[in-house]
Amino acid sequence: MSFASKLFGSLRPATVNKDGYPAYTRSPEEQYVQMLLTNTMNQTFYADQHELLDNAAELHQSMAAGNPVFMAKALVYARSEGFMRLQPLFGLAVLSSARPDLFSQVFQQVVRIPSDLSDFLTILNGLGRGEGGRAVKRQVKLFLAGVSEYWALKYNGRGRGYSLGDAIATAHPKPEDLKQQALFRYLRGQEANLALLPQVEAMEKLKTAATEEEQLAWIEAGKLPYATVTGVIKPTLAVWNSILYQMPTFALLRHLNALQRAGVLEDKRNLDYVSGTSDGSAGPAQSPDSAVPLRDSLPSGRAAGAAGCLAGSGGPHVR
Template structure:
């Protein structure tokens, strides 16, 4: 007999009464703890969002993390870092694991603390007391010491950029035993203690000399953040722009503009070539979202050549978006709650990119790879918007995001498909999934959600249709606040 829990009919699995209330007050279905943690791990930012604040999200993460097995917690931390490319949540899960299983911590640590920023995130969270302790403990200290001694000189320099805690704070906290005289001198230099200058790595010696007198000297091979406070010439800024990594160049275009790099035609062409270089884009594992964020942040005075290079780079970055068989429908949520910024509201870390921008970007990228696809932006109802598949992804994403506003009805695109007797093979919905229009005022447990009712109607017409609901933000369950609307 087949496993009934896995192979139950659609009606048996999803036709039951709702058992939860989402953040907007609509009927919903409760996730189990492992499902919930996995979703939080790859969408969470621990910042203030439209329907929840940072404290609520943190409390939810701690609650579900403490309810799952240690091995699942460790695997989730590694997956969120390596596959989800997340930062804060993997470090938080690693800190929780540190209080529960030191053996699993040792196995997960090098896969999560993959660079100096992640190392400092882990130490910061451990010292905060949010995971149950304010000190690192013997095993975490040993792991941090191991990272400090195994990291390359350049990785340590990269890790030294930033505070709270600074790398110097971390070194003073764990007291690593230097592996050799050069590492001993470097540790001393990083924490501001006297050291043997001739024992320092060559790039540090070059940097010290350059810092003392940058005029006419070649730019040293150090993280560019270590140079920005120095009185650099226009030519030196051009050299920094030309020798930077793809990600560094993408993130600092406005800085280069302010320092005259794009006043030079050849320098502008060189930077544009870096941005649209297929090999560099692939090596950087560039996310379309990163390019959209960088594009939105560009100064109004930015060179047209750089803007066009960003369009080209985004086209390259969606090369891994699959083309699907059959009729594809993608439904980006453009309702009012999608106006929140994807990073959450965090001092010094808030971007301009909103959830509606990301939903629109996903829709435009799917349309690019599936030219016969249909895009149905929705809020309370489906909105009509004319898109040209041959337009750039950035252009189509901007058209969709401009539709922003209104309440939330996640069933709207499915109802539109039913009314128009459409039978798609795949429906992709991109939303915060806080639908409330069709269930407002009802108590959970009363009936199925509007989405499931509409989906079951579509499935009767197209039994092999597939449904993919993508959540762009972490969700937590709570009772609705009276009068709260999208």
């Protein structure tokens, strides 16, 4: 008998898959990492959303009870290395109840942008946790302390779950200075001193600008990013020209038809920039800094490797 036969001959399938065929079981940690990195809770061929949600809830609860330290590390890994959002946020909501201390250590590494905070609070409410308790409010306050004018303009849309204004009403953060007080009041829809918030003031003025010259002046004065400009006005050729060179690569791709219709690409300089053929300076099509990492769904082998790394000394530091 060969060495391989001796080594692997005793391995036998321990379970069955969705089609009833023999399959092998994974360790709880490997199952958990695989779920975090591949389960987006969209309907699949083998399972619908409700089944996936139930399975995810069971795994989150099981890991929170059995190995919460590993769970905390895995949530950070899935958010920062796996580029996943919903499952890590779901797990974070579960962890906030089971281990508030670990939750506090990893919150800022999992909730990274305002839309993360919105989804986290939505999940928390859906789990029947209400506002989540003191540990949650403390972390939400810390997050809100770092909100910028840009975030206020981009992420405070209402009617899409929790807005930043809703989060402020939930956590009741204390402003550090008059500028932050004005920002919080603006986010809550209250009267605020916009003179302390030049970018916000420029955006509000842009909304009511009567002429193209006024629009361009407020875009320049507030250094307004393309995402906020295109959200409040219909850009003219001159406006497109003023924001073209600050647009990220994927934004350019999404707006190519609009740029073409507006006549922006009839200017050879603009066309060369968009196509990345401008002399000397690399446009977005060439710039290595413009590359956005694709989501890594981690095949099963890599899920096992990630689980092993997180279980050992690797991965994010969690005490």
